[in-house]
Amino acid sequence: MLGFISPKLAPSYIPKFRSAILRNEFGSVFASRFGASFREYSSKKVKKYTKEHEWIHVERDLGTIGITHYAQNALGDVVFVEVPEVGTVVEQSGTCGALESVKAASDIYAPVSGKIIEVNQNLEKSPGLINKSPEADGWLCKIQLSKLSELDNLMEEHEYHKHCEESESH
Amino acid sequence: MSLFFSTFRNTLTDVSIPLLPYVYLSQVSYAKALDLQKLLVRRRLENKNSSDLLLLLQHPPTYTTGRRNMGKTMNEEAAYLKNLGAQYFETLRGGQTTFHGPGQLVGYPILDLRNFKLSVRCYVATIERVIINTCAAYGVATSATKNTGVWAGDDKICAIGIQVQRFVTSHGFALNCNTDLNWFDHITPCGLKDKKMTSLTKEFNKQGRKTTITVEQIIPTLCQHFGYVF
Numbered sequence: 001m002l003g004f005i006s007p008k009l010a011p012s013y014i015p016k017f018r019s020a021i022l023r024n025e026f027g028s029v030f031a032s033r034f035g036a037s038f039r040e041y042s043s044k045k046v047k048k049y050t051k052e053h054e055w056i057h058v059e060r061d062l063g064t065i066g067i068t069h070y071a072q073n074a075l076g077d078v079v080f081v082e083v084p085e086v087g088t089v090v091e092q093s094g095t096c097g098a099l100e101s102v103k104a105a106s107d108i109y110a111p112v113s114g115k116i117i118e119v120n121q122n123l124e125k126s127p128g129l130i131n132k133s134p135e136a137d138g139w140l141c142k143i144q145l146s147k148l149s150e151l152d153n154l155m156e157e158h159e160y161h162k163h164c165e166e167s168e169s170h
Numbered sequence: 171m172s173l174f175f176s177t178f179r180n181t182l183t184d185v186s187i188p189l190l191p192y193v194y195l196s197q198v199s200y201a202k203a204l205d206l207q208k209l210l211v212r213r214r215l216e217n218k219n220s221s222d223l224l225l226l227l228q229h230p231p232t233y234t235t236g237r238r239n240m241g242k243t244m245n246e247e248a249a250y251l252k253n254l255g256a257q258y259f260e261t262l263r264g265g266q267t268t269f270h271g272p273g274q275l276v277g278y279p280i281l282d283l284r285n286f287k288l289s290v291r292c293y294v295a296t297i298e299r300v301i302i303n304t305c306a307a308y309g310v311a312t313s314a315t316k317n318t319g320v321w322a323g324d325d326k327i328c329a330i331g332i333q334v335q336r337f338v339t340s341h342g343f344a345l346n347c348n349t350d351l352n353w354f355d356h357i358t359p360c361g362l363k364d365k366k367m368t369s370l371t372k373e374f375n376k377q378g379r380k381t382t383i384t385v386e387q388i389i390p391t392l393c394q395h396f397g398y399v400f
Binding site: 052073074075076080082098100101102103104105106107109167168 | 236289291
């Protein structure tokens with residue numbers, strides 16, 4: 001949402017707006033002026049990552065969760081998927097199911113807090129979808145976020161790729 | 171309960187690395203070992219300065235099943251197995267139903283995989299390699315196959331089932347030394363109907379060697395090979 005504000009109409013507003021552009025803080029400028037989070041009304045899609053190699057794709061307050069390509073490669077062939085039941089309330093970084101591969105059950109963690117509203121039913125019969133398409137058809141569950149600000153704690157894509165390079169497994 | 175505590179290090183490199191301690195607890199009930207693992211994992215997660223650890227022990231006759239069967243195991247099966255004189259537990263590890271008992275070396279490495287830069291897949295393969303090398307030291311040829319675990323020909327000599335929580339491992343491996351293999355007849359071990367179980371002592375007998383190997387005898391060799399790769 002861009003526009004021009006006449007200095008005559010809002011003389012005290014312009015310096016805040018200019019500095020906000022420099023700091024990339026549109027949300028805080030509009031929040032302080034209109035009393036609401038800019039992000040809540042944004043139609044921008046956001047994709048963030050966790051250190052435990054989960055991803056979340058958020059549109060408004062609805063998120064889709066899965067594991068990354070890096071994670072599926074590290075796990076090996078997934079043979080069993082355990083996801084929370086629909087209606088379960090999860091906390092950020094709390095356990096959110098598990099994946100089994102090569103006789104190892106690895107816990108998955110919720111990237112954000114919220115309520116699970118849908119699970120990927122295809123994974124029961126086709127757990128291998130997670131290996132074939134971890135960031136598309138192999139999505140695990142969908143969540144209604146309760147605290148959008150928690151997204152600030154997660155990594156952007158370039159930060160996540162750097163994290164993977166530093167992890168560098170065998 | 172006898173307690174041994176020692177340390178070992180990788181002797182193949184000159185690089186100074188933290189020592190990985192192991193502790194042998196002799197025979198411990200499955201419930202107590204489960205509680206101990208939970209405590210050690212929590213300690214490992216909460217305190218980054220705490221050490222990785224290899225727990226070694228034996229269990230009294232116990233059947234366990236893995237995460238896939240949580241809450242789904244028929245009550246009849248659990249009752250049947252308990253009637254045999256064994257205990258029965260559902261666990262959060264990977265893998266399916268197996269048996270633990272006297273004569274079987276059970277190992278629970280409590281490790282932070284990031285310390286070793288190992289993926290889950292590579293960690294399991296490394297455990298298999300340790301067991302294979304240990305068996306080779308006693309003249310028993312074994313291998314890893316597409317079915318996780320360690321095999322002497324078509325027979326399974328060591329089962330593996332792991333849990334990973336925030337990169338920290340628990341549960342582990344179960345190597346049959348001189349286990350009474352009849353206990354396995356009452357289950358489908360690891361969900362594989364056409365496969366049988368074996369032990370190091372049974373493999374010795376197949377080779378015409380009339381020797382038995384106990385858990386206590388194998389521990390130093392296993393720890394040595396564990397230290398070569400971890």
